[in-house]
Amino acid sequence: MNGHSMLRETLRRLSRNPLAVAGAAVVLFFCVLALFPWLVSSHDPNRIDILKILEPPSGAHPLGTDDLGRDVLARMLHGARISLSVGFVAESIAIGIGLVIGLLAGYYGGKVDSLLMRFVDIMLCFPTFFLILAVIAFIGPSIWNIMFIIGVTGWMGVARLVRAETLSLKERDFVAAARAQGAGTARILFRHILPNTLAPILVAATLGVAGAILVESGLSFLGIGVQPPTPSWGNILTAGKDNIEFAWWLSLFPGLAIFLTVLGYNLLGEGIRDAVDPRLKGR
Amino acid sequence: MLRYVVRRVLVSVPLLIGISLITFGVINMAPGGPIGISSDLNPKATAEYRERLKAYYGLDQPLYVQYGRWLGRMAVLDFGDSFSADGRKVWDKIRERILVTLSINVLSMALIFLVAVPLGIYSAVRKGSVFDRVATVTVFTGFAIPTFWLALLLMILFGVRLGWLPISGLVSLEYDTLPLAGKILDRAAHLVLPVFLMAFGGLAGISRYMRSTMLEVIRQDYIAAARSKGLPERAVVFRHAVRNALLPVITILGLSVPGLLGGSVIFETIFAIPGMGQLFFQGVMSRDYPLIMGILTIGAFLTLLGNILADVGYALADPRIKTERAG
Numbered sequence: 345m346n347g348h349s350m351l352r353e354t355l356r357r358l359s360r361n362p363l364a365v366a367g368a369a370v371v372l373f374f375c376v377l378a379l380f381p382w383l384v385s386s387h388d389p390n391r392i393d394i395l396k397i398l399e400p401p402s403g404a405h406p407l408g409t410d411d412l413g414r415d416v417l418a419r420m421l422h423g424a425r426i427s428l429s430v431g432f433v434a435e436s437i438a439i440g441i442g443l444v445i446g447l448l449a450g451y452y453g454g455k456v457d458s459l460l461m462r463f464v465d466i467m468l469c470f471p472t473f474f475l476i477l478a479v480i481a482f483i484g485p486s487i488w489n490i491m492f493i494i495g496v497t498g499w500m501g502v503a504r505l506v507r508a509e510t511l512s513l514k515e516r517d518f519v520a521a522a523r524a525q526g527a528g529t530a531r532i533l534f535r536h537i538l539p540n541t542l543a544p545i546l547v548a549a550t551l552g553v554a555g556a557i558l559v560e561s562g563l564s565f566l567g568i569g570v571q572p573p574t575p576s577w578g579n580i581l582t583a584g585k586d587n588i589e590f591a592w593w594l595s596l597f598p599g600l601a602i603f604l605t606v607l608g609y610n611l612l613g614e615g616i617r618d619a620v621d622p623r624l625k626g627r
Numbered sequence: 628m629l630r631y632v633v634r635r636v637l638v639s640v641p642l643l644i645g646i647s648l649i650t651f652g653v654i655n656m657a658p659g660g661p662i663g664i665s666s667d668l669n670p671k672a673t674a675e676y677r678e679r680l681k682a683y684y685g686l687d688q689p690l691y692v693q694y695g696r697w698l699g700r701m702a703v704l705d706f707g708d709s710f711s712a713d714g715r716k717v718w719d720k721i722r723e724r725i726l727v728t729l730s731i732n733v734l735s736m737a738l739i740f741l742v743a744v745p746l747g748i749y750s751a752v753r754k755g756s757v758f759d760r761v762a763t764v765t766v767f768t769g770f771a772i773p774t775f776w777l778a779l780l781l782m783i784l785f786g787v788r789l790g791w792l793p794i795s796g797l798v799s800l801e802y803d804t805l806p807l808a809g810k811i812l813d814r815a816a817h818l819v820l821p822v823f824l825m826a827f828g829g830l831a832g833i834s835r836y837m838r839s840t841m842l843e844v845i846r847q848d849y850i851a852a853a854r855s856k857g858l859p860e861r862a863v864v865f866r867h868a869v870r871n872a873l874l875p876v877i878t879i880l881g882l883s884v885p886g887l888l889g890g891s892v893i894f895e896t897i898f899a900i901p902g903m904g905q906l907f908f909q910g911v912m913s914r915d916y917p918l919i920m921g922i923l924t925i926g927a928f929l930t931l932l933g934n935i936l937a938d939v940g941y942a943l944a945d946p947r948i949k950t951e952r953a954g
Binding site (some may be wrong): 362363462463465466467468469470471472473474475477478479481482554558561562565566578581582585588589595599602603604605606607610611614 | 641642645646649653654760763764767768770771772773774775776779783831835882884885886888889890892893896907908911912914919922923926927930931934
């Protein structure tokens with residue numbers, strides 16, 4: 345079976361799983377909104393209007409206004425950009441680190457492997473949120489710092505997955521064939537082994553993006569997430585919770601956005617896992 | 628068996644050293660240093676005063692000396708004095724709060740286990756059914772809702788509107804005047820929301836894992852054998868499949884310790900619970916280095932302990948491991 349028809353087979357199985365399809369639709373929906381916010385709202389997310397403070401949803405402001413009279417819909421759309429970027433960048437960092445460490449450990453084995461895997465074990469011992477909190481409080485809550493630290497504390501699962509795949513792949517005939525043809529280590533790792541580890545990485549990535557978005561909202565709640573006035577779903581929700589008793593729209597929409605996005609990524613990730621798992625074939 | 632336990636503990640020693648190195652590295656990433664707060668903002672603080680302050684806290688020594696000193700003291704649970712105004716011993720501060728955090732964590736872990744295991748089993752047995760789908764969405768809902776938001780909504784509903792449950796702290800103001808039964812009820816009532824919320828958030832991990840190991844076990848030959856000898860489906864599932872599928876879940880329980888501990892920062896902040904998470908957050912905000920190092924180390928140590936306990940539990944439950952190590 346070549347790569348093309350395998351992809352088609354996976355997509356076919358994915359499309360028969362209603363939960364995964366729903367998850368994919370939600371993910372796509374928020375991605376489009378984040379990429380093209382002006383399709384939905386032309387308001388400036390940072391324009392303060394003290395005459396329109398805490399207005400409930402109306403024709404002019406479909407999701408209402410916040411405590412500074414800013415348009416909540418516009419802030420949500422631009423917040424989507426920030427929150428999703430945090431998710432994507434943080435997870436890309438995590439995958440980058442996990443990939444390199446997993447490939448090296450799995451391919452070289454022996455001392456390199458046990459050293460790297462002990463490092464993974466050590467990192468896994470830390471309550472991640474404690475580490476993130478400590479580092480953010482020290483180096484400051486800029487958006488780049490947040491992406492960086494979430495990524496740097498979240499690569500261990502990927503490293504283990506990639507290592508396990510590499511361990512079994514490097515013994516396979518096609519790797520031996522490549523080596524016999526004179527391919528160097530780098531070529532074998534990146535051209536022959538890496539593509540075969542993509543499916544589990546994709547699953548880990550979808551779950552990781554969701555996790556990063558949640559972590560940012562938790563940091564925002566503690567006051568050390570993405571800093572206002574830059575909108576993120578986390579800090580809109582945090583601002584909204586102070587007015588929760590008399591301005592429900594301020595916390596409902598960001599809360600729902602985070603919830604739906606994280607749920608969507610999780611359902612999609614689980615769906616991909618089921619679809620690519622060869623052991624579940626024909627079930 | 629004892630041999631296995633001893634070996635398992637010995638393997639953890641290098642991990643502990645690695646943990647302490649990373650903790651120490653994190654603390655030293657900080658610009659400004661711990662005396663920044665008390666001297667940078669103070670225009671009267673002279674350079675000489677700063678040096679004296681540094682020397683007082685031992686911060687003028689090279690890093691490896693600071694680390695060596697700290698490691699030596701850590702071995703006897705002496706994490707030094709807190710930088711906060713009260714200047715108390717870090718271990719004393721942690722000790723009076725650790726039980727609160729641990730008991731809430733253990734309670735929610737028990738609740739997770741009680742709910743997630745049957746949920747995972749039924750989802751696997753009826754894979755693709757309506758029950759399976761509803762369970763999937765429900766457990767992921769618990770994971771996906773920002774905890775502080777759900778906590779706030781439940782506090783408003785049960786605490787403010789309905790008035791059924793207290794919304795902050797561990798005990799009520801009139802706690803001391805209550806009779807014993809009242810005291811127990813009072814404590815329990817304060818734990819309902821945090822424990823429920825924490826369990827709801829952690830349900831997905833265990834129940835999904837249970838579901839997938841169960842699916843794996845059901846495909847094994849011995850299950851087919853049990854079926855083909857005419858055993859009723861109930862017996863096949865509960866006597867043969869569940870027993871085997873439960874084993875790996877023990878390990879996952881150990882692995883979920885760091886997640887629960889980390890989550891306690893947010894829970895304890897929302898519900899004003901005087902636990903280790905709240906203490907850690909206070910320490911982070913005031914750059915209380917010894918306190919941060921102490922809690923990071925204790926947190927990692929607890930995780931390590933959780934993993935050892937899980938592995939030993941696994942070995943106790945699975946006869947194959949014991950025979951393997953016996954030789």
